[in-house]
Amino acid sequence: MNRLTQIAALCAFNLRTLPSRKGSAAAAVFGIAGVVAVLVGVLSIGEGFEKAMTSAGSDDTAIVLRSGADSEMTSMLARSDADLMEEAPGVAMLNGKPLVSPELFVIVNLPKRSTGTDANVPMRGVEPVVFGVRDEVKIVEGRTFEWGRNEVIVGRGALSEFSGTDLGAELQFGQNKWTVVGVFEARGGLSESEIWADAAVLSPAYRRGNSFQTAVVRLASAGSFQQFKDALTADPRLNVKVVRETDYYAGQSRVLRLIITGLAAIVSGLMGLGALFGALNTMYTAVAARAREIATLEAIGFGSFAVMVSVLLEALVLALIGGVIGAAGAWIAFDGYRAATMNWQSFSQVAFAFDVNLRLVTFAIVYAMIIGLIGGFFPAIRAARMPVAAALRDR
């Protein structure tokens, strides 16, 4: 028999006898499944948050803020600034009108549905041009608000997270009453956490006069960004900073991403160590329990290398099964789970859904396989080195 057929025969033999070692095999499988489930679960929070923050952004859109401002919250621009932007080069046009959307951004208090405690909900005042600039926004229920009236539309995320935002409901902020007339989607992006109203109605209610916070600008193409930015920053009448929308949102998700990755690293590192000990235990026990069997195999001519490979392979198969069970469990439990958290930069709520994707699952299963590899390696060496005569004599 050559080596390969030896290995194949032994592996098949090992795997066939797995059911007789159900208990210890199950312990290893579930140990690894637990690690993978937790790892995928924690990372899916970060993935989901990032998806909500970045899927809103596109390369051919720019955000203009007052220079020195780090978020919409702290930015402030005048009406005349927007007029200057409309004349700048690189701005896309729709029906002869430049696509520059000046926007107001305020925060209102609404109770969270889950806890009943107050949350900072972002509310955006917009002008008609907004639907040309942010063309991902689609009304999915009801209708859009009528310009000039105290009506609002709510994002899908805001609707599911905050009470009092149902279609037809009346919201009161300070002395102003607003009627919810529609629900919108924005491809899962950040604005789905918001409430939108006509800027012309919102502005006097918040005494914003003729000012607003930011301008969102649709560019003629992704390449026109530099041209547009240079024109604005060179203009002595303007004191603004221009950021690509994708960069702006990536910056906004930084704090949470930092927390999540720090957390995930520690949790998965420690749990991986725990699962490794479990796997080592299982495989050492398996080798010890089969000492006689292995010695017999070697006595009848199987090479110790083949024995080693077969033990290693068994560990890998167990790790793979554990990894797949864990990933599937995490996918069932976490994917699409809706939650909301604080966006520290704008001090307001972001609704998002946990996102278990293929990249995450692959990463976790590879991690499980590495645990299996190390967990099987040392017991495999022990099996290979077992003195045949002593093992056969041992009862």
Add this chain to the structure above:
Amino acid sequence: MKFALLVFSNFKRHKLRTALTILSIAVAFILFGYLAAIRTAFAMGVDVAGADRLVVRHKVSIIQLLPKSYESDIERIAGVQQATSSTWFGGIYQDERNFFAQIAVQPDEYLDMFPEFVVPPDQREAWLKTKTGVVIGRGLANRFNFKIGDKLPLRGTIWRPADGDTWTFDVVGIYEGGKPETDTSQLFLRYDYLDEARPFAKGMVGWYHMKIDDPDRAAAIAQQVDETFANSPAETKTETEGAFMKAFADQVGDIGAIVTAILSAVFFTILLVAGNTMAQAVRERIGELGVLKAIGFTDLQMLALVLAESLIIAVIGGSLGLWIGALAVSAGDPTNGALPVFFLPGRDVALGAVAVILLGLVTGALPAVQAMRLNAVDALRRE
């Protein structure tokens, strides 16, 4: 004594297996320590909120400002001892990533209101004398290696000085936390300096803190405050400090629930692995246990023998884990300063100790009962 010897000699039977089991339990409890600290950090001080303190903010949202004149109006209400204002500063130190809370306050009133921020008397004196002075928390000082006497530049985002965009403050004091759970990641600057130097929103503050005589009357006083400012351009919402912080913590999300879920997953896993190992250790020795029974061990002794074994393994592994966990937590938070408080509360250490005992009992229970019910004749024949 003989009994103890018997238990310990069993550990030596499979030294490697015993060691691996102890280590995996230790790892679980290191994780337990970390998660307890993280959960405490995310609770945002709900547990330490003063029962006799209320927070007054703008009804529409916390970012809306309130007039400074409200302070004396609030203090006139019966049952209110003192009120003082806070204003969010929101400056950037070098880079946005270095986020920490900066709040403009009235030094004397604020430190009286919050005795948990402990400032040495000479530093407090210096703060009162220095308009550009700031007092920072011990945690913040350690994070960026700030010392008393340092100049601290902050780029203004909401508030900008009359010229340029950077404020320069002088570090005149460092406050210590009165309790382990006190947030020492903050910076306090003087409100009078901010109000003088900013070009707009003069005479406006962010929110108020107030201290009341009788915590039981909190709801009535809160209502009275809100009625005082009803139908004014800046209506208020008043709630206890605990409720205010709870709402804030809830905004960050159901982190508590997620952490609990992770914990349960971990324990389930460890329980399974450790339990299986224990059960195996007993199964292998059926014959031996039969001998023990045959020579006169009682049922109760058999139960105790096996339970003692699992308890000892759990206690060694668990205390090792809790100890390393506490050390790791005190070494600092894993997110490099994003969490304002990071420590392992005594309550969670106690909870961990209970979990250790439970783990030992649960993993030992099944094999122990098996050992107890063992029929000496059957066991010996099985060999």
